[in-house]
Amino acid sequence: MKDGKAWVGDEVFDEDAERTGIVHDVKSGVFLLRPPHGGDQWTSSNRDRLTVTTSREQRVKR
Template identity: 50%
Template sequence: MSGRTPWVGDLVHDEEAGRRGIVTDVLGGTVWVVRPEYGVERWTSERPERLTLLTPREEMLERL
């Protein structure tokens, strides 16, 4: 998609975890907190370059 770093509200694919989810928080600008599209289990990533932006938050808001 675009070359920008994923941010809160973006749907991403986490290459390292092998799954997709929505960024829910960025802690200190160094740790991305991600939750699955459906469910509550969260995981973190300290490597935003491994997060591929699938749908930006602006488009995610349109889905609501």
């Protein structure tokens, strides 16, 4: 998380896509997400609609 919001490595729920994904990259405010267990990636440009379900730090500890 960065400033309490989703960031690279966080697992999030994308409210617009109604999907769970991991933030893979951020470019010019556009978030690139991928499903936790593979599949097609998608983008989100609305950081406020991404709810962190598992932070990067928590995922690394697993």
